[in-house]
Amino acid sequence: MQANRRQLFAALIAAAAARKIKAADGITIPGKRPLILHNDRPEDLETPVKYLNTWVTPLDAFFVRQHIPRPAAIDPAKYRVTISGMVSKESQITLADLQKLPQHTVPATLECTGNGRAFYTPKLPGIQWGRGGVGNAEWTGPRLSDVLKLAGVNTAAKFLEIDGADSGVMQTPDFVRCMPMEKVMHPATLLALKMNGETPDIHGVPARLVVPGWDGTSWVKWVIRLTPTAKESGGFFMNPGYRYPKYALPPGTPARPAELEVIEGMPVKSTLTFPEDQSKITLAPMVIRGFAWAGENAIERVEVSTDGGAKWLPAQLSTQKLPFAWRLFNLNWTPKEPGYYTILSRATDTAGRVQPIVPAWNPSGYLWNGIDKVGITVEKA
Amino acid sequence: MRTLLVLLALTTAAVAADPAVIEKGRQEEQRTCLPCHSLRIIHSNRLSRAGWNKELDKMAGWGTKYSDREAILEYLVANFGDDKPVTPPDMTTDGSAKK
Numbered sequence: 416m417q418a419n420r421r422q423l424f425a426a427l428i429a430a431a432a433a434r435k436i437k438a439a440d441g442i443t444i445p446g447k448r449p450l451i452l453h454n455d456r457p458e459d460l461e462t463p464v465k466y467l468n469t470w471v472t473p474l475d476a477f478f479v480r481q482h483i484p485r486p487a488a489i490d491p492a493k494y495r496v497t498i499s500g501m502v503s504k505e506s507q508i509t510l511a512d513l514q515k516l517p518q519h520t521v522p523a524t525l526e527c528t529g530n531g532r533a534f535y536t537p538k539l540p541g542i543q544w545g546r547g548g549v550g551n552a553e554w555t556g557p558r559l560s561d562v563l564k565l566a567g568v569n570t571a572a573k574f575l576e577i578d579g580a581d582s583g584v585m586q587t588p589d590f591v592r593c594m595p596m597e598k599v600m601h602p603a604t605l606l607a608l609k610m611n612g613e614t615p616d617i618h619g620v621p622a623r624l625v626v627p628g629w630d631g632t633s634w635v636k637w638v639i640r641l642t643p644t645a646k647e648s649g650g651f652f653m654n655p656g657y658r659y660p661k662y663a664l665p666p667g668t669p670a671r672p673a674e675l676e677v678i679e680g681m682p683v684k685s686t687l688t689f690p691e692d693q694s695k696i697t698l699a700p701m702v703i704r705g706f707a708w709a710g711e712n713a714i715e716r717v718e719v720s721t722d723g724g725a726k727w728l729p730a731q732l733s734t735q736k737l738p739f740a741w742r743l744f745n746l747n748w749t750p751k752e753p754g755y756y757t758i759l760s761r762a763t764d765t766a767g768r769v770q771p772i773v774p775a776w777n778p779s780g781y782l783w784n785g786i787d788k789v790g791i792t793v794e795k796a
Numbered sequence: 797m798r799t800l801l802v803l804l805a806l807t808t809a810a811v812a813a814d815p816a817v818i819e820k821g822r823q824e825e826q827r828t829c830l831p832c833h834s835l836r837i838i839h840s841n842r843l844s845r846a847g848w849n850k851e852l853d854k855m856a857g858w859g860t861k862y863s864d865r866e867a868i869l870e871y872l873v874a875n876f877g878d879d880k881p882v883t884p885p886d887m888t889t890d891g892s893a894k895k
Contacts, residue, residue: 441886445894449887456834460888475892538878540851543840543885584832585859 446615448475453542457481458617462547468688468704470733470743471522472550474615480527480548482590482652485617486580486637494621496562496606500576500642503567510621512565513608516557521603521627523739524551524708526681528630528657531774531783537667539780546686546787551706551741554625556607560600563641572643575599577624580637588651592635593644594626598679603627603739606638627739628711630678630781632657653677659781666776681710683770684784685717685744685762692789698796700749703730705787708741709764716763717744723757724772724786730760738765750793760787820864821871828860828868838872842880848872 442455451461458479466476496508529541530548542548563575578591598604605625614620619636626633632652647653658675685707690696703721707714713736718727730744750756762770774785829838843851848869852862862868 441889443889443891443894445891447888448892449890452836452886452888453840454834454837455888459837461885533882537844538842538847540841540843540847542837543882583858587832587858 446475446617451545451547453544457484459542461544462550464547464686464688465691467547467550467686467706470551471553471611474611474613477550477552477618478527478548479617480631483581483583483587488616489580489621489637491621496622496638497640498563498566499640500644501569501572502643503569506566508562508565513557513562513606513622516561518555519558519605520553520555521605521625521739522551522553522737523625523627524549524741525631525634528632528678528781532780534783534785535776535780539778541780552610554605554607555609555612556605556622558602559604559606559624562606563643568643571645572596574644574647576642576644576648577635577638578640579635580639590635590652591649592633593647593649593653594633598626598629628680630657630681660777663775664777670778678781682782682784683709683712683762683764683768685760685770685787687758687760687787687789690758690789690791695792695794698750698753698793700747703746703748703758704743705760706741706743707762709762709768711738712764712766712768713738714742714762715765718761719746720759721748721756724759727761753793753795755790755792758789758791817867818871818874821867821869824862824864824868825871828862839876840885842876842878842882844878845869845873847878
């Protein structure tokens, strides 16, 4: 009894010490290497772009965006997706049902709609994402169209409402999105059960939506309900959330609700991963690296400038030229002399869209895709 | 009339800088914001008075009950106004070995 009390006392002291150490060490997210911490409850984590130098982004480096707290871990055996609304038979689909359907793998870039918000002037409320709210993964699961066939969708349905298992705190709105049937039925739109062959809870398993080429907000995690509807529906996260002006506004001015529309496909964009911004590098040959993506299109070319945009050189691109997924690029370069250099990258997609110098300001700070820029100091060898 | 306006503006500025009001606002932030989310999301933003006002309205619409709305607004403007320098975010520590 005495020993037990002593043990209990020692355990309490150890627990207090552990809490102290944890507080001093900061925030650790299981399964994730050191990431940029925008928020810890709920988790909003940005990837340092130096980790984004491979075609498939490792899971432990992949960015995380939660609007509201993620749900408690879902027991795969108890997991159900309800298909309701304009269907011939309301259905409860199990994980085993989803696993029995033909499985497809789609490589696709997932980007937070607000990636780059921090670069807009005037400043805008929200997570101040820099350049790393983006990653490229291989998503595997049944086509969303095959899942809906299990319940028989009425042909008059024009939209699909999608609800995730995450729910708001107090009166924070539930996370519900709505998508036109044309995109729902696209063969690359999946209800993914795996990401890079794994099942990471933080990224939305047992099943998350994969909406290739569309903004991250469309990719609903922990999907629990699919409801075909005749009209576009949805709460805050459809309207006023995640809307973009139909035409450019003077920076700093509000938009009238009628001037805003739902965001769908993403713009063309490139990001430099090496050299690191504001780094010092010894004068020697180097390889400038980065990645480029273009929503529903593929990347046609990337140009790089090492003199602030006076001259542009074509970069070499990785061979896979796919819609939805990014391409890596590189350019061999030897600085002529020591000094400060401004390196830029500019992507063009297969539809001829070009990354702009100045992206259009918008009241929520979405879709930043300005030409990427890093500054480096080259020192004598 | 102009003198009156200038005096009024000076009075408002004096209230804005009152450390007791700012402290009250800080406590109000702890009480009203922490139940739903951590404070990093607030402290990483830099907004004008109008911008913070709008955010407070948005949160009120989602169920936040302020006991001293003026104090929290003054606290936010004084610490996280659009004239304040941006602080780089922290990094998480390495959790890649944990599942």
